[in-house]
Amino acid sequence: MEIRTTGYGHPDAEKLSAEVQQEYVRRYGDVDVTVMHPDHFDPPTGLFVVAYLDDEPVACGGWRAKEADGDGGGLLDGDAELKRMYVVPTARGRGLARAVLRHLELTAEQAGRTRLVLETGTEQPEALALYASEGYVPITKFGVYQDHPQSVCLGKGLPV
Numbered sequence: 001m002e003i004r005t006t007g008y009g010h011p012d013a014e015k016l017s018a019e020v021q022q023e024y025v026r027r028y029g030d031v032d033v034t035v036m037h038p039d040h041f042d043p044p045t046g047l048f049v050v051a052y053l054d055d056e057p058v059a060c061g062g063w064r065a066k067e068a069d070g071d072g073g074g075l076l077d078g079d080a081e082l083k084r085m086y087v088v089p090t091a092r093g094r095g096l097a098r099a100v101l102r103h104l105e106l107t108a109e110q111a112g113r114t115r116l117v118l119e120t121g122t123e124q125p126e127a128l129a130l131y132a133s134e135g136y137v138p139i140t141k142f143g144v145y146q147d148h149p150q151s152v153c154l155g156k157g158l159p160v
Contacts, residue, residue, distance in 0.1 A: 001051050001058075001096060003103050008048040008084075009038035012057035016050065020060075020086035027123040034119075034144050036083065040064040047107050048084075051100055058091040060084055061100045063108045063116065074140030074153050078114035085118075085127065097130055109158040117155040119143050128152065 006013050021031045041048035041062045048062030063080040075081075082104060087096050108116055117139060120127045136154035145151040 001053055001094075001099060003049050003051045003100060005043075006048060006050045007038060008036070008041040008062060010048075010050065012050045013048055013060055013062075013084075016057055016060040016086055016088070017084050019088065020084055023086070028121060028150065034083075041083075044111050046080075047104065047111070049100060049103060051096055053091060053096075057088075059087040059096040059100050061086070061097075061104055063104050063113070065111075065113065066117065069142060073142035073146055074155070075117065075142045076115060078112075079117050079155075080108040080111070080113035080115070080158075082116055082118040092126075097127075098134070101130065101134060105156075105158065113158060114160055115155050115157050117142070117153065119145060119151055119153050121145075121148075121152055122150045131156075 024032050040046050041064055046064040050057045051059035062083050064083060066075050066079040066081045067077045069075040085097060105116055131154050136156045139153050139155040141151055141153045
């Protein structure tokens with residue numbers, strides 16, 4: 001597997017992001033309406049990667065810098081929010097999500113971020129298991145879905 005920094009606006013990133021949106025429709029009945037712009041993922045305040053097997057895009061994910069939200073949500077200054085973690089169905093079970101996650105953790109740390117946070121949901125048991133196995137713990141909910149009963153927010157401190 002090769003992990004390439006592509007940016008969120010790259011055609012392969014757009015293709016995989018569209019696929020993950022359809023995954024949300026299957027699991028939750030609708031797409032994720034969280035506001036996302038390609039420039040959210042521009043270094044040094046963000047990063048978006050695509051993983052390739054035999055030059056085919058099979059996984060993706062990114063992080064974008066976040067600061068305390070001021071509304072009592074779970075965001076803190078120095079956070080990096082993970083977004084659009086996804087592996088195509090034919091490539092699942094090979095450790096690709098874990099490899100992408102670890103790559104994103106390393107790059108967020110190198111960019112001076114102090115914690116990774118994410119929002120996932122109860123209908124994504126594979127994601128919940130992955131994050132738990134990598135040391136992510138529940139945090140105060142944040143974001144568009146913070147009041148939704150299926151929303152799960154997790155965080156993990158990064159070495160400083």
